[in-house]
Amino acid sequence: MNRFQDWLDQATRDIEKAQIDIQYEYWEWACFTSQQAAEKAVKAMLMKLGYTAWGHAITPMLRQAEGLDIPAALIEYAQLLDAYYISARYPNSFPAGRPADYFNQAKAREALHAAQEIIRFCDAAVAGPA
Numbered sequence: 001m002n003r004f005q006d007w008l009d010q011a012t013r014d015i016e017k018a019q020i021d022i023q024y025e026y027w028e029w030a031c032f033t034s035q036q037a038a039e040k041a042v043k044a045m046l047m048k049l050g051y052t053a054w055g056h057a058i059t060p061m062l063r064q065a066e067g068l069d070i071p072a073a074l075i076e077y078a079q080l081l082d083a084y085y086i087s088a089r090y091p092n093s094f095p096a097g098r099p100a101d102y103f104n105q106a107k108a109r110e111a112l113h114a115a116q117e118i119i120r121f122c123d124a125a126v127a128g129p130a
Helices: 004-023 027-048 058-063 072-082 105-127
Strands: none
Touching: 004 027, 004 105, 027 058, 027 072, 027 105, 058 072, 072 105
């Protein structure tokens, strides 16, 4: 059973949560939730296309999708979001302070935009013939 649609639906829900995080100024959580949304969308796309999707790093998952023309900008968005997987959650990602001290509205909006672009790409790939 291919559950790609469940993963894609959760990606949509996660991106909505990232928007709420921005609204309430939880910048670090907006970055992490955006990463989660994009990760789930990429996994959905890979599942739909018959690939195995494993791990949390978006960049290598996108690169494994041979046959898809992955734009360079999408890889850059993935790299941006991959940097937030751990750092947005754990204080020991930084020499002092908590993650909230290192994130801001600009980073959160950039992460949201990156995730939205990745989700858009994955939606289109899933909708196409496979």
